[in-house]
Amino acid sequence: MRTSTSTGTPGAPRADHPDQAGTGAVAEHLRRALDESAVSAPADPPVPRSASARRSRRREHRLAMIGLSLAAGCAAALGGCADGGDQAASTTAETTVTVYAAASLTDSFTELGEQYEQAHPGTTVRFSFGGSSGLVSQLQEGAAADVLATADERNMTKAADAGLVDGDPETFARNVLEIVTPPDDPAGIAQPADIARSGVRLVVCAEQVPCGAATRALAGGLGVTLHPVSEENAVTDVLGKVTSGEADAGVVYVTDARGAGDAVREVPIPDDENVTNTYPIARLADAPAGDAADDFIAFVRSDDGQRVLADHGFQRAA
Secondary structure (H helix, E strand, C coil): CCCCCCCCCCCCCCCCCHHHHHHHHHHHHHHHHHHHHHHHCCCCCCCCCCHHHHHHHHHHHHHHHHHHHHHHHHHHHHHHHHHHHHHHHHCCCCEEEEEEEEHHHHHHHHHHHHHHHHHCCCEEEEEEEECHHHHHHHHHCCCCCCEEECCCHHHHHHHHHCCCEEEEEEEEEEEEEEEEECCCCCCCCCCHHHHHCCCCCEEEECCCCHHHHHHHHHHHHHCCCCCCCEEECCHHHHHHHHHCCCCCEEEEEHHHHHHHHHHCEEECCCCCCCCEEEEEEEEECCCCCCHHHHHHHHHHHCHHHHHHHHHCCCEECC
């Protein structure tokens, strides 16, 4: 993490520090006291001194000098501790914003997080991506996070009804469906209705996941019945089954198809047959990051944030 450090040479005593000045004065006072005691003591008649008396006198002098050294050492130690306190106080506080986001936002939000961190030194954005329904379930079970971004309004409403959301969710993007196949198109998918043909190994999202509910609506609009060989809990898993060759076709978002590049072949769905999902974002109740959560949401909805989302294929929020 990025932190600021205090100026000056580390470990060097600062002559203008009040604690060092005070302890230095104490040491100087002790020196003067010893000097004065040596010159102002009453003049006694000279008497012969025994060897034991001379040894006693030298011992007293050594003890006095040891005391003086200890005082000087305490002065240095106190000054060092005080300087360390100044350094600790000058360290920039670090903040982590934890964002729970739909799997279809993985690429775009990762880029947004990097840009936000660059603009906010000392702040880290940590993501947990997954199916929207699964993310809400984790929050209901006590997971701590600051921001929730779902791929549909239904799951955001579920979170709000559970008391997990602070304030009103705001729409930040829209997304539409697209069919993808392996590059060599083994099942010969030419149009959307072809995914319902017998023998096609179709993979879709589970119905509780936003892309699954949208796929069900798409089938209803096409007037076909789908027979998927697998239902996944995240749209990224559907895409993975297609790119790995485990499926002949999959229904994903256009943003996922664009992100896959040459790894898939795209079969567009006409606008009058397609289904649009609305993406809301909200600060969570008792967000540990506090106002930083609101700042991140504002960045996502800003012109800069919308440009990043558009680059990944999302439609701009109205």
